[in-house]
Structure formats: C-alpha cells, structure tokens
Amino acid sequence: MRPFTVSMNLDNINFNGNHIVRRYEDIKSIFKSTDISLEGKNPVIYEVFESPVPEQQGHLIFLVTILYPGKVNEEFFMTKGHYHTVENTAEVYLGIKGKGLILCQTKSGDFEVAEISENRVVYIPPFWAHRAVNIFDEPLIFFGIYPAHAGHDYETIAQSGFVKRVFSKNGRVVIE
C-alpha cells in the first residue's frame, strides 16, 4: 500500500472505504423501548465513513462518525457500541462538531463517561467498550483511529448492554 490523503470536507465526506449507515429499524433493539413515532420514518441514526485500509496488524483504520440528533422516546440517539474483538487495542476519538458523551465500560464492571465536543480528544484504553451518545440538537461528528486488526465485538453488548443509558428528561441530560 502507498501513502495517500483524503479530504475532511464535511459537506461531501467520503474516505473511499466502507460507508456504514444505521437506521432506526436496524438498531432499535439497543434502545430501552421502541418508539412508534419513528417506525414509519425509519430515520438514519448514524453513519460511518471508514478509510480503505486492510484489517491487518500494523495498519491504522481512521473514520468519521456522524451521529444525528434525536431521541427514541426520551433516550438520545446513540451508536451500537462495542468491545474490540482483539481486546487489547485502544482507540482515539477527536470531536469535530456537536456535543456528546462516550460511554465506556469494562467486562469487570468499571464504567466511565467522557465528554466529546469540538477539539476534544477522547482516549479509549484497551479493554474498554465504547458507545457514543448525541446529547445535543445538531449532528455529533467525530474522527477516530484504531489498530486495523482490532475488529468489532457487538455481540457482548447486544447480550448485556451498557450499565447506563442517557435520557433527556425535562430538558436535562440524565444518565441512569
């Protein structure tokens, strides 16, 4: 592989790699309850633009996630969240736009909430699952980098979830 560059122009982003689009119907099971008002609309909750880099040790995958504003009943839009399949791998997020929370937890029960916003860097150490939550009324956009061989373990989160959820209650952000 040869060195390459891509544009970070957010008006027309495309890193020439995977483009993952997750709509309400694809991921509704991650929310506490289903929301009839979203059933017909089936909005895009988030999309990810990945770099065209092989999933091999030594490489780094970089990406941009756009997590749209919205709620499923009172629960803020969020990503599925995952551990890395190769658990001993970290990740870095750089906030580009918007405001959100990165929920982090370990299999031994540790939990941490990190704020993400423009120009703020979040470091996710090895062994920590991570999920992004958009707590604002505009898209949450962040850049990320992780070891290309890390892989995504969604199954563990699908089975046991995150220990906390983030809701909007009376105009306040409530973590419970």
Ligand code: PA5
């Ligand atoms: O690798 C990451 O942590 C991110 O690129 C996420 O994959 C992205 O934000 C989407 O979240 P998830 O993979 O949990 O659906």
Ligand code: NI
């Ligand atoms: Ni990750």
